Amino acid sequence: MTTDSSVAVLGAGAFGTALANVAARAGRHVTLFARDAAVVAEINGRRTNAARLPGAQIHERVTATASLAEAASAGMVLVVVPAQALRAVLAEAAPHIRPGTPLVVCAKGIERGTGSFLSDIVAAEVPAALPAMLSGPSFAADIDRGLPTAVTVAAADEAVARHIAATLGSPAFRLYHSTDLRGVEIGGATKNVLAIAAGIVAGRQLGASATAAITARGFAELTRFGTRFGAKPQTLMGLSGLGDLILSCSSLQSRNFALGHALGAGKGLELVAGKGALAEGALTAEILVEKAREAGIDMPIAEAVDAVLGGIIDVDQAIVQLMARPQRAE
């Protein structure tokens, strides 16, 4: 592990910007990589990132750069680009990342096409780095306002996970450490798909009982999938699994929930897609369902979300299908 306490954040979206401020508040010098020169100028000049994190004041210890090489040589690197962009960003950054650098993926998803989990992409693209995952119930806007937030950080070596927690932690941002990388990344990827289902239920005004049912049965799916792929049940029941599922299935602040809500309220897929907000669950649903089918795991809610997003069935057909499933033991 490197002893350099500098932190880089690759990706100046909502979450990357919030995490850059988190690291700065923890006393670190932070380099924030944004690919857009105008965003770099705005962060370094006005100390704002109005398009991605409105209202945020960028900490004085954060310096933005458009140079991936400059950012990637920090002592710790947080990668906060959308899951589907992770491999390309890492491939470009790899030559500049020093061996033994903790490389903390803060995205949530599964790679389309390959079915790769995100920590496996790190291992493939930057084999000399130390892969880690940071995930849990945490809206960028809440973190940035200094509201109390708790997340999990996982790395294969507990000392690495502890080091990341110590580097980023502050009174309002609490990190629990774990060695269950797989559990942490599966919780984040899967909850996004399930949040779309919960959003549909709310948007269709099916009632609070239905929301609780879809969340609980969604958690059963998340647990089946996670344990099949090596996650520890304890991790899935923690912040990065159940905790994030509860948050994302209950708040319009979640872009995944909001996408489902719009669908449930009768908006067409084209209209919803045109809104432009990143909903990782919409990008992960198909590959999640494919992996589950291949592994023989029953995930009816995720399948329904995928079928609705694919335009194969409409929202009402999805509800009928879920309710008409044969009765079974819980």
Ligand SMILES: NC(=O)C1=CN([C@@H]2O[C@H](COP(=O)(O)OP(=O)(O)OC[C@H]3O[C@@H](n4cnc5c(N)ncnc54)[C@H](O)[C@@H]3O)[C@@H](O)[C@H]2O)C=CC1
């Ligand atoms: N916004 C939130 O509250 C939270 C987001 N996350 C996760 O963080 C990840 C990023 O989400 P947000 O920051 O919210 O998204 P966002 O849509 O606000 O920003 C994404 C950023 O990634 C950049 N980007 C996209 N492709 C890129 C590439 N190839 N190279 C460099 N930069 C690239 C975009 O320019 C943009 O600045 C997602 O996987 C999301 O699930 C996790 C927890 C909370």
Ligand SMILES: O=C(CO)COP(=O)(O)O
């Ligand atoms: O992951 C998140 C909160 O933990 C953010 O949720 P959305 O990506 O659905 O906005």
